[in-house]
Amino acid sequence: MSIEKLRPVENLSQVDKIEMSLQEYLRTENFQPGDSLPKELELAQAMGVSRTAIREALSRFRTLGIIESRKNRGMIIAKPDVFNNMERVLDPQLLDDETMNEIFEMRLVIEVGLGDVLFLRKHNADLGALEKIIEKEEKATKKIDIVKCDIEFHSMLYKLSGNKTIMRFQKMLRPVFDHVYTKLGENTAAFAANIPEDFSPITHRDLLNTLKHGDPEQFRSQMRTHLMVYFKKLSTD
Amino acid sequence: MSIEKLRPVENLSQVDKIEMSLQEYLRTENFQPGDSLPKELELAQAMGVSRTAIREALSRFRTLGIIESRKNRGMIIAKPDVFNNMERVLDPQLLDDETMNEIFEMRLVIEVGLGDVLFLRKHNADLGALEKIIEKEEKATKKIDIVKCDIEFHSMLYKLSGNKTIMRFQKMLRPVFDHVYTKLGENTAAFAANIPEDFSPITHRDLLNTLKHGDPEQFRSQMRTHLMVYFKKLSTD
DNA sequence: AAAATAAATATGTCGTACATTTTTAAAATT
DNA sequence: AATTTTAAAAATGTACGACATATTTATTTT
Numbered sequence: 353m354s355i356e357k358l359r360p361v362e363n364l365s366q367v368d369k370i371e372m373s374l375q376e377y378l379r380t381e382n383f384q385p386g387d388s389l390p391k392e393l394e395l396a397q398a399m400g401v402s403r404t405a406i407r408e409a410l411s412r413f414r415t416l417g418i419i420e421s422r423k424n425r426g427m428i429i430a431k432p433d434v435f436n437n438m439e440r441v442l443d444p445q446l447l448d449d450e451t452m453n454e455i456f457e458m459r460l461v462i463e464v465g466l467g468d469v470l471f472l473r474k475h476n477a478d479l480g481a482l483e484k485i486i487e488k489e490e491k492a493t494k495k496i497d498i499v500k501c502d503i504e505f506h507s508m509l510y511k512l513s514g515n516k517t518i519m520r521f522q523k524m525l526r527p528v529f530d531h532v533y534t535k536l537g538e539n540t541a542a543f544a545a546n547i548p549e550d551f552s553p554i555t556h557r558d559l560l561n562t563l564k565h566g567d568p569e570q571f572r573s574q575m576r577t578h579l580m581v582y583f584k585k586l587s588t589d
Numbered sequence: 590m591s592i593e594k595l596r597p598v599e600n601l602s603q604v605d606k607i608e609m610s611l612q613e614y615l616r617t618e619n620f621q622p623g624d625s626l627p628k629e630l631e632l633a634q635a636m637g638v639s640r641t642a643i644r645e646a647l648s649r650f651r652t653l654g655i656i657e658s659r660k661n662r663g664m665i666i667a668k669p670d671v672f673n674n675m676e677r678v679l680d681p682q683l684l685d686d687e688t689m690n691e692i693f694e695m696r697l698v699i700e701v702g703l704g705d706v707l708f709l710r711k712h713n714a715d716l717g718a719l720e721k722i723i724e725k726e727e728k729a730t731k732k733i734d735i736v737k738c739d740i741e742f743h744s745m746l747y748k749l750s751g752n753k754t755i756m757r758f759q760k761m762l763r764p765v766f767d768h769v770y771t772k773l774g775e776n777t778a779a780f781a782a783n784i785p786e787d788f789s790p791i792t793h794r795d796l797l798n799t800l801k802h803g804d805p806e807q808f809r810s811q812m813r814t815h816l817m818v819y820f821k822k823l824s825t826d
Numbered sequence: 827a828a829a830a831t832a833a834a835t836a837t838g839t840c841g842t843a844c845a846t847t848t849t850t851a852a853a854a855t856t
Numbered sequence: 857a858a859t860t861t862t863a864a865a866a867a868t869g870t871a872c873g874a875c876a877t878a879t880t881t882a883t884t885t886t
Contacts, residue, residue, distance in 0.1 A: 365869070379682065391837085402872065403872085405869090405870065407837090408644075408648055411648050412648065412652045415652040421836095421838095423836085423838070426836065432678050432683045434675075434684075434688065438672075438675070440612070440655065441653050441654060445616060445619070446622060446668075448622075450753075454754035455671070455754055460702070460705070460706075461699055462699060462702055465699055465701035465703075469694060515691045516687075517691035517692055517694075517695055518694070521695070568813070572701070602838070602839090603838075603839070628866085628868090630867085638839085638840085640841085641839065641840060658869095659848090659868085660867085660868055660869070661848050661866080661868055662868075663866095663868080828886085829886075830886085831884070832881100832882080832883065833880100833882070835879080836877100836878095836879085837878095837879105838876080841873090842873090843870100843871085844870085845869080847866100848865100848867085848868105850865070851864070851865085852861100853861080854859105854860085855860075
């Protein structure tokens with residue numbers, strides 16, 4: 353059994369306890385987005401602690417996007433934004449290589465799986481947008497422009513999925529991708545390493561064609577191949 | 590162009606500014622995990638604000654898992670945990686139906702795409718663990734036990750992916766899944782609705798067999814079918 | 827009754843003080 | 857002189873009180 357679950361018993365600060373207590377309160381009282389919270393002073397008095405401590409606990413909720421406070425007016429339960437604030441944590445400068453690799457792998461997983469959703473929604477999706485990006489890419493000569501188009505193309509796929517949560521997720525991870533891209537840009541040898549001799553790459557145009565006239569299974573497979581070039585990791589361990 | 594990018598110009602609180610300033614400082618000074626930060630008072634003096642304001646900004650970073658503070662000792666840059674604290678935001682009670690659907694759809698996307706990684710790593714993965722879960726499931730009679738096994742099976746897939754980030758992601762989303770499961774459990778009619786007459790479901794055993802003797806493409810396709818039963822949404826819009 | 831004014835309200839910011847525990851420095855003992 | 861004991865300094869955590877500011881509510885004036 354995992355022992356981590358029950359670690360923090362009495363190593364909790366006062367604010368930690370207040371936070372837990374508050375969270376419990378919000379849940380049991382069934383607070384909903386838009387509902388307004390008791391005033392800081394009321395909370396402080398009710399819990400028998402200082403306003404300072406209450407404010408720090410509330411500050412955590414605010415940081416997590418659980419509550420919102422309007423100056424001089426009061427605080428309300430916020431409509432949760434799932435990936436709120438994650439961008440700030442995902443600083444490529446702070447991430448270790450392993451996590452970075454894992455995130456990139458996760459991207460592969462998602463974009464391969466994205467095929468199904470794309471096929472379900474493509475009738476009301478703007479495939480022309482993809483076409484335009486591809487044309488721009490095919491005309492581009494400088495590497496930086498090609499990379500830009502690449503990012504644009506894949507971003508557009510997320511957009512066409514029509515799933516705002518997935519879109520948000522990609523937006524959140526983009527700094528990581530960009531970072532890896534630029535790193536790869538500096539060193540195309542590693543970039544193209546570990547690709548088998550007989551490997552025939554899949555272009556963005558291939559993907560679009562499949563999206564237009566193919567089926568999800570084909571798309572998944574092609575996307576897998578298309579993204580493989582970025583993964584030394586995947587092919588080795 | 591999206592106007593949202595440049596909205597908050599002068600609607601920033603002092604703490605907001607301090608936070609930005611601090612983040613900038615940490616980035617340009619190239620702080621790395623483990624490095625210790627200046628003391629609160631030093632920061633306050635350097636920026637010409639009170640310790641209170643500094644503390645609130647630091648509190649945000651702590652909440653986001655960017656820094657860690659050891660009582661009476663000092664604060665250090667933390668090794669970022671990408672999905673730190675996200676669980677608390679993902680309270681099913683607060684999520685609207687649309688987001689919930691989108692998250693569930695994202696799960697489909699990921700588990701379909703997971704096939705590739707599973708096949709890459711299955712040699713050092715414990716397929717026997719899956720076998721055991723399936724056996725338990727096949728013996729189970731009560732619905733609640735079956736649901737439990739179902740959750741266990743899918744969780745195990747994430748685990749076998751060997752990608753800790755993906756695993757963390759699933760852990761984070763599990764409360765949402767559980768919530769939907771129990772809601773579905775109350776109403777099996779809706780649960781099984783919208784499934785075509787000629788639909789032949791894919792069992793967990795089918796998936797395991799494919800994992801053992803099939804190929805990624807087959808697995809992706811079967812996983813797609815397997816998860817389809819949960820999606821009225823996917824088949825309609 | 828409508829408009830203008832005043833009071834109450836709630837969060838944001840500040841300053842100070844003290845508790846607690848770790849680290850560092852100093853003193854005492856062998 | 858080296859080790860142990862004791863004392864001081866340091867840093868975060870908690871608390872209280874005060875004021876600023878902008879909003880809301882109540883009161884007064886026209």
